[in-house]
Amino acid sequence: MKALMFGWEFPPHILGGLGTASYGLTQGMAAQGDMDITFVIPRPSGDEDTSFLRIIGAGDTPIVYRDVPYEYVRERLSGKMSPEMYYHLRDHIYADFSYRGTNDLGCFEFSGKYPDNLLEEINNYSIVAGVIARAEQVDIIHSHDWLTYPAGIHAKQVTGKPLIVHVHATDFDRSRGNVNPTVFGIEMDGMNQADHIITVSDLTRRTVIDKYHQDPAKVTTIHNAVTPLAPSILALPDRRGVKDKVVTFLGRITMQKGCEYFVEAAAKVLERTKDVRFIMAGSGDMMDAMIRLAAERNISDRFHFTGFMKGQQVYEVFKSSDVYVMPSVSEPFGISPLEAMQCGVPSIISYQSGCAEILSYAVKVDYWDIDAMADAIYALITYPEMHTFLKEEGLKEVNSITWEAAGRKVRAIYERYTR
Template identity: 45%
Template sequence: MKVLMFGWEFPPHISGGLGTACYGLIKGLNHHNQEVIFVVPKLWGDEEPLADFVNASDVEVDYREKKFIDTWQNLTYLEINSYLVPYLGPEEFEKYTDYTLHHRSDIDETVFSNKYQFSGKYGKNLMEEVARYALVATQVARMKDHDVIHAHDWLAYPAGIAAKEISGKPLVAHIHATQYDRAGKGGDQGPVYEMEKAGLLAADHVVAVSHLTRKIVIEKYGVHPDKVSVLHNAVLDASIIESKIKKKVPEKIVTFLGRITYQKGPEYFVEAAKKVLDRDPNVRFVMAGSGDLLNRMVERVAELGMGTKFHFTGFLKGQDVDDMYAMSDVYVMPSVSEPFGIAPLEAVRHNTPVIISKQSGVGEVLRNAIKIDFWDVDAMADAIFALLHYESISRMFKELGSQELKKLKWEHVAAKLVTVYEKLHQKQP
């Protein structure tokens, strides 16, 4: 089976769990002899050669060709319009914007026949890059022979739809997180929600990372239940990591590691920290990450008088993440709504007991963890205190958690995914 897969990032250049999940899934598919063509906006040259990588920045697209007209016009739901005339300077842009781009015949072809240099980032031009990526997908789908298309999250859904339209091959939409989770129940869903919905409805099959996410996809996006299956995430290596790093402080360390945004529940972690410190001042709390709520969390910690016991590290990656897990005596993930959440599994690998919210998908596979409602800061504080002060409880969760990891292998996830691919392929005329 040849799989044309669209993603937005790939290790070692990642911003979150999406790239890690793509890496694990491709390794699992390799285990089952599946051929993967992985398209990413920008390759950096140091990616592990696990797939036939396609650097979207190297793909030349002639925007005047007829095959791109429908794709370009269908991208209007991205709220992208004439401001995206390709590769025109200010003077050229002013000259041509009074005309409909794809119905002009008096413009030199070379103006539009160009490569687009994707940043590979999540910056201010993200929506533009998502649209360009979809146009590149049209070209790649024509260039590369494939049996099925697999698109990861909203960033790649327009690309998946474009590839399906040009090749006629079935599309699998893999949903790792939803805008409904990110924005909250009362938040503004906006164009990202519309892109997610378009991708999920256009897909021949939807893969959700948890039953929690499957429920949201069905109820909030209107996708038929028969079209949605659950494939939980896994870990790349189930062995326990024996770190040699040593703490440089005598106190116990409790860690929050993730984006400091509404979805991750950082404010509840801060409030629970205060309750723990009121009972035992010999504890240090760490908030590792960045996000729009960072300044507010810093201010709240100051208000609560915890400045000497609460540390903000900023965004961590690579070895720094491993070291943080290893130094921690407890890891807490108090997410308000978490489709899955790989971080607790990584904490368990470092022999660190975890506390997770009942509103997280990872709880469906990690049964031996303390689970609390994200809003219940009293229960969170009690759980932290118990793990710090009762060694038998901490040891029990460490041992049982490590046993559960052995069942969570990417090759098992990939085997189920191959079954999905085969069923879709068999339905093809």
């Protein structure tokens, strides 16, 4: 089974949960043995783990013919793409794009992030998808999140192969219902053109059916999972350097993530005890507002803003925490509580998160109920028996949630459309 997947992030260079989920799912699917996955991302760095799939960089794929020598191509694309693949792709340029701005190899330049000209990059990505789809023999096409839906649609049109779109989030989640009409249109078009839709939670499935008017029979929930931690991560020491308990929020500091409710709950906990510190790890458009809110609540001396963290840094924070809190207003899934639980950190999550559907040993509260959130935090830092119970049972539970199982469910959907 050959799958052509379109994504926007892939570890170790990620900006959110999309890259983590893409890595875990593809690794889990590769465990089946006969899965052959080609994964396209805008701008690979060359240090991605390609032991279980092949990565093609959209920014390394020519859309304009350039007569460039072999050695120059090898030098320019060192570690990212072989000259042979470059020339193979060049042979499948399907239109005259010489009027478009391209580099010396005839390729678009991609940021690999979420720039101000994101819509332009999405369109360029879909043009590149046409070259790759013509060059690759595949059985199915799989697009991860709205940024890649136009690419998936183009690849489907070129190959005639079935298209699966994987909804990791919708604009209703990101905007609290105040959707961007352009983004909504791209999402709707992707879902309408898809042969099948995968959602990461029943919460997201209901949004897809109710807000995007999709046939329920066309939409299947496959929950995310977690990748087992390496021994080196498990062995990381607690480096907090203080005797106080530590309660952590880790994620994008945006309204979707409920960051203000975390600050308000922290203030209530600090009315009852001073032996606790709060960490807000991440970055986002509400960071300055959260710094001001902490100052207004007079808790700045107990609050720490670390900025964006990735890779091992995330686990270093978890290993130095006693409680993890994810108070999301609308969270399609939310992998971070599972990662915290892998490190033995009890988690408090909102009922409005998809992972609440599969976690029995996490404390669940409504995101807006700061009193309940504060009570849960206080209980976990005050009563050792409760903390130990959730730590041990949570670890057992999360270790049973595997990407291999999720991959088998995805494969079952593939087979419905490729028989």
